[in-house]
Amino acid sequence: MTEYSDFVRQYLTVAIFAGVGVGLGAGLLGIGKIFRPTRPQEQKYLTYESGVDPVGSGWSQSQIRYYVYALLFVMFDVEAVFMFPWATQLEVYGTFGLVEMLVFVAILALGLLYAWRKKVLQWV
Amino acid sequence: MLVNQFLFLGAILFCIGVYGVLARRNAVLVLMSIELILNSVNINLVAFGAMWHATDPANLSGQVFALFVIAIAAAEVGVGLAIVLLIYRNRQSIDVNDVDLMKG
Amino acid sequence: MTAVSDPNQLADLLAEATDTRVNLDFESEGMTLNMGPQHPATHGTLRIVAKLDGEQVISAEPICGYMHRGYEKIVEVRTYPQINALINRIDWLGSFANEVPFILAAEKLMGVEAPPRAQWIRTILFEMSRVANISLFLGDFGLQLGGMTAGFYAFRDREHVLNQIESATGGRFHPNFDRIGGLKDDLPKGWISDSHVAMDKLLAFCDEMEDLLVGNEIFQSRTRGIGIIPADIALSYGLSGANLRASGVDWDLRRDGCPPGLVYDQADWKVWTHPDGDCFARTWVRLQETREAAKIVKQLLDTIPAGPVMAKVPRIIKVPEGEAYVATENPLGEMGYYVVSKGDLVPFRVKIRSASFNNISIVPWVARGAYVPDLISILGSLYFILGDIDR
Amino acid sequence: MTPMLASFAPPYWLSTLIKVLVVGAVVPTTALILGVVFLFKIMSWMQSRLGPQEAGPRGLLQLLADGVKFIQKEDIAPAGADLWVFKAAPLVVLASTLLLYVALPASAHLVVDDLDVGVFYVLAISSLSVIGVLMAGWASANKYSLMGALRAAGQLIAYELPMVLAVMGVVIQAGTMSLNGIVFAQNGGAIFGWTGIGNPYILTQFIGFFIFIAAVQAELTQPPFDMPVAESEIVSGYQVEYTGFRFLIFFLAEFATAFVFAGIAAVMFLGGWAVPWLSANSDWYYVLGPAVLFAKVMLVAFIIFWVRFTYPRLREDQLQSFAWKFLIPLALVNIVATAILKVVF
């Protein structure tokens, strides 16, 4: 039971730090708010675009390739998730664990190979 | 803590997710709602896992199942968004009501 | 891919939309990226409007005129010596080199020739401004591609040349040293040996740049095969200087069309060309050119003849009636002055043919289909000076 | 003195308060140190300049002056911006940076949380800053921002993966994910039975170290991977519209992240807070640990910044290919090789 409470406390600290991170930034911004001037000018709030009126709307249909990269990332991220527990316990599993993971990695590596061969890893 | 706390939370999230799937017409939002559903399921799984683990320390089925669900969710979102993008590219719209590819 | 497929039509639409005052939103698909007039990539106030599909450029249109100072009109109301002071500021990096073709054109109309010593010094200073100009290019191009240290080294070593120019002419930047019929002054004492030292430093700088930048793998991958300009296209756009030679055209006005008054035939040097026509070729040719320029300077320093630096010319310069076109191989490329005189104190009409104007006019052609980061490589390697485009 | 320190067990709230205060002081300090030392001093030295000289002795307070100045700068949000998202984005980045410090051990006990899943936690948290970046880029309603954010996100996720895979070798060797556990494993390790210097994993995992440093470089969006903030094309990417203090938060977060990543690299590959000749259980590390770690961090940071000031930048597709076609396969091969060696020996 004590183990559990220690465990939760560890993560309570993490949560506190997340709060502190936001609070620190917000607090400093608050201090800044006391000091900083506000001097509205006609063009101050226009979007910066090298000094001219924004041309066209601000939106881009950026290419799909970013999406493919993100997708590949997700898949391999999941792979890595399964790899970490395996890595800590490899000594216990020995050859058996090694073979299991090799199969796992090989199957996903096929995916990378596929993407490579289909040329989605390079620009059009 | 009660087991039901978590189960109820899961149930509420599940219902919100169902509402989202039915009420939204933007495909990306529909996918987000599905994520809500999957997460509510995961909460249930982990809660049950914790419950059984407390009695049988060797039993981690709940967590492992949650891991598998996360993996499957990743695959689901990947393919789902790819389909959405494909639809967007072809029709400049991601309104699920407009998508009637299957109808002749 | 795009609604508009005809490049000309697209360019028109684009130009319409990018007018300074009226910005039409003609966007059908994709995004219009605007760079400039305030943009680090445009060395000043050029504006590039690129229509993008993702990161790929469908078309890019340079908008110039932000630095248009009306040179061709102003010179019609200035006397020849006044013009000489003014035109330094066209290509502000190769300042002395701007003066020479104009002075030569005036000399041609007047039938005057500078004494040999003046011709030697002219050539030396001409090449020095080339070194000063292109050494900055090497650093700046590195800066454009993210290698910030190169820029600092360029500014550091360029000072050696500027010092020499300053001690000879009194002007670090805009010497206003050339005169019709010769030069303003003779060289100061000890200048020749100092110049040798400076040129050695610049040669060392070239080696350093080759190590730091041109030889760098990332640099090469950013420039090789990017922005290829074939020779015939280059000719029909009137590209000149290193941009033309990088496309494999063996053409250098210093060698092939050298006007009298410059003594390039007195030195042993080589015109470098590169067959590739890509950004790397342009950089490489420029690097070699800097070395050659330093070599020319060193050779000419050893052979300067003695004698006066000024021919006999009237104190009030009135150029006889006539028309003349003189072009020289300036650091940026061919710079020429078409001078029409009516026998007055002032020229009747001067057409300034500046190198960057032609060099940049190829951007819409060469940028089509490039990626946004390549646009930077292309712009950087074409190497322009705003004043030289807009005048 | 040291035994007393070891027996000092304050209640949770007090220890947490101390931790918060210490980390709250350490984060800006490390960011300032890295900024001044590398951005101003080392960079100037490499570029044969002097760098800032006026603010404070030899200009050492330059960044402090910058900080105070930025506080009094006007805060501008462009008219088209999504206000809340725009304002929250720097905080997300700052919080994710701060969370990284939680796991960084300065000695066996001088650590905020010695998590059982330390490495895993670090990797998970480091992927959070992507959200902040995408928020910033999207909310600015600026084309440069958007392009920069997309590039940054594409790059951060592309290099997150080599980073994850690079540390796998270390985890296999150490058999634990706890960062302190990794330090102990290195300190008490042996190279073919020789225990003279322990077993700093840089010797066996030099491929992992290389991949990790390259990935860190990319995560920090520094040259040669600084396409997302490339000045010469998209001005400064997702930071374009940020003024005053919000910009400073990005700026500080960048250096703080550099510090903590260098720290993680030092812990995982260079033996962390321990020195080889002194057992990791020694009480001396209460004092020595932070100093040793700091020295190692500066060493790693020097490598990172040296590359930064020397190389031109890679193009977006080139850096993606570099990640996917070189680093990731290499990391996979490294994992397999490490695993085989681990099982065989």
Added chain:
Amino acid sequence: MLALLVAQNIAFYIIAALMVFGALRVVTCKNLMHAALWLVLVLAGVAAQYILLAAEFVAITQVLVYLGAIIVLFLFGIMLTRAKTGTDDNLDNSKGARIGAGVIGLLLAGVMGYSLWDGFGKREFGDLLVQRTAQVSDSIFSTYLLPFEVISVLLLAALIGAIVLARRD
């Protein structure tokens, strides 16, 4: 002991309230980007609940995969389909459909609430044990070895499918 229990419950309810609020915003808000950011809140809350349930590894996995990767996918999806900066009224179905969905949701909630209460009542967790990563690993590599390998095939299939879909040709 009691204090811990109270603290646990307080933490649970705070997080749960945030999550429910976030989830409601996800399904109702008029701005795609905001919906995604609310989803971030919900997912982070889920990770926090895992921590409360002493499931460390899944919690961090939740952060790594959901917050670090899937959310990025969503954000890319939103940006690639060119969402508007401001609010967008075209995200929801007609009012009738929404009411119907709400009714279905409430009905489901009723049914599930009843059955859950019926099934588990006031059952306590008992003493929670921290579920360490090594145990998770042991479980995967013993009982669930086959599903684990199947996951890789599934990921491969998803990858290939998505690449085929996303390719531009």
Added chain:
Amino acid sequence: MGLVESGRVPKPLSKLLNLSRKYSIWAYQWGLACCAIEMGAAFASPRYDVMRLGVIPFPASPRQADLVVIAGTVTDKLAPAVVRLYEQMPDPKYVISMGSCANCGGPYWDSYSVTKGVDQLIPVDVYVPGCPPRPEALLEGVLLLQERIAHEDMAERWKGDPIVVS
């Protein structure tokens, strides 16, 4: 309303604030004409190295800048952009007009397309004369500007006369 602007800051604090502004002048990279190269030499050349004085030429956008050096000819076509970029800078902000063209039109005083002095468009703090001024002149201008900032009263910020480097 910020304290700094209202001038109700206690003396030691306002001194600190002034000092920080004095030693941290971020200048954004915008060269216009010939002077841009001399500005570049002052900014980037190891020989002049304006960073010594605390002028940091990092930002590429006006949003993070404190100082803009208008280095070169301002044409009528460019004038709207100059004004906009100036206005897009956050307060407090400073302007150095470098070179004859920016000061008064310089050698292009009679041209049909050149604005006769950037002070017609935006308020100028320091004028640096020369065509182009040497980098040292710009450094002198920066020093004078720093001098002024050190004794600046933010409430009175807009009332001083411009400085001319001579």
Added chain:
Amino acid sequence: MRTWLSVGRVIRLSSADTTDATASGASAEEVITDEAREAVLAELTARLGDAVLGSHIRPGDDLWVRVDRSAWRDAAEAAKAMGFTFFDYVSGIDWLPSPFGRDMDAQEDLVVSGAEPKEPAPIVQGYAGGETRFQVIAHVYNIATATGIHFKADVPDGDLTLPTWTGVFAGANWHERETREMFGISFDGHPNLINMYLPTDFQGFPLRKDFPLLARRVRPWPGIVDVEPMPGVADAEEGDAE
């Protein structure tokens, strides 16, 4: 060293072959005619026929050819076919003497020189003659023979248009835009004839002689110090400079 008369010769100076670098100026001076350019002119005349309205050769230096404006584009094509592939520039000339007094200089200057604002002088065209106030001039180059041709064409006041060269020399695009902006001469078939330098709402064509520089009208040139009083006297006072 070379004098002007030898310019037309190609002297390859690459370090490999510097043998013929010493073209003697003496022999060149004896040449009064320039056979190479005569030949170019002859071929152009053959290709364009009557369209060649006038020509001027400065031996060893340059060639001017005035063509009819209907043949403007044909001239470009002919030149390109003859190997003149390097495009240099296109521009215009306004031959109208400045209506703002002599050289549009300051009033003080006029007082010093004693000249009253005079009647507008007659329009006198330059080399290769001409009939109209506006002429368009273009330069193309043959890099194989290192010779250039200056083409000129008359543009009558009533109809300031000319066929475009953009189809022949792509680089003409910007030059024609510039010419249109500066002189108001438009080019038929140009794809994109918009302002190059000046804001859209700019009034007038700056390089026309009757476009006043208002700053000068308002305030005289402050820098005149060394202009001698009488042009006639000045001839007698010619001296060494420096």
